[in-house]
Amino acid sequence: MTGILGGNPKDEPMHYGEIYNVWQASMMAKGAISAYRAYIFHAGDKDLKKILEALIDQAELEVSECDKLLTDNGIATAPNLPDRPDAKLEDIPVGARFTDPEIFASISTAIATGLVACSQVMAQSIREDVGALFGKYHLTKAALGLRILKLSKEKGWLIPPPLQIKRPEMVNA
Template sequence: MGILNGNPKDQPLHYGEVFDIWSFSMKAKGSISVYRAYQYHAGDKDLKKILGDLINQAELESEECDQILIHNGIASSPTLPARPEAKLEDIPVGARLTDPEIAALVSADTAASMVICSQIMGKSIREDIGALFGKYHMTKAAIGLKILEMNKEKGWLVPPPLHVKRPELVEA
């Protein structure tokens, strides 16, 4: 007889899984609010589309994580109030985030989120939890690739120092 056999959804969550799922849901809810603010600041249509994709993904993540928590008798993280809509023209120039700034912020946030997904996958003992965060990781990787391509295309990418000097190959 094995330990924790059967349907993973019927198995208890360990404390680390509870904390990670609750925290991830809270982060997703915060991301929805912040990404909506970024949408109001963004002028570029491609950036707005990616922000829409990020909002949709964060809404899905918070909903799925909350369902797991509630199913296990744990209160979900609080939902933030809806952000009032703003028009780009109404935001003072000195207070406005630029499109390259927003793109850099969502790039870094997406990369950090992938790291968190990997950590949660590594700590999970329930297969369904590991698989769920594997799904989130793959989705974030795909969105991250879109962000990278957009940053390159628009000239917004700020690369680290590039190694351009290469050793000459010697044929034997």
């Protein structure tokens, strides 16, 4: 194929939806970094802190890659949020402190939302490199989601929806 949408995908223009999606992904990741850093101060469980650190690492990678993609295409990036000052768990008043189950609920919701968002960007992209980038993020978020699920089961934080323990008997007519 030749023309404006042929050849190297990095040489193709991004369409407005791709630009917005990449910009929004960067902005969401910047917000996530700030929130996850605050959660680390609130978290008491060392395994939860490790997952939060992995989530921060992933969000920082997404910011770096999305901002580079935007910059390479002449698009201004969203501003970074200021760093938070350090805090100690024991200095946070009990009534103002997020509990480990609350942190789990928040990060698991964020992962689920991120998976849907990545799928949408992949479906809307016409540049293969943009679709592949969000496919990579999708796979990483799925793996992190599995880690979060396993941890929540081990710690007793998971509150499942109603379970069908006993199935009604089928009536043969």
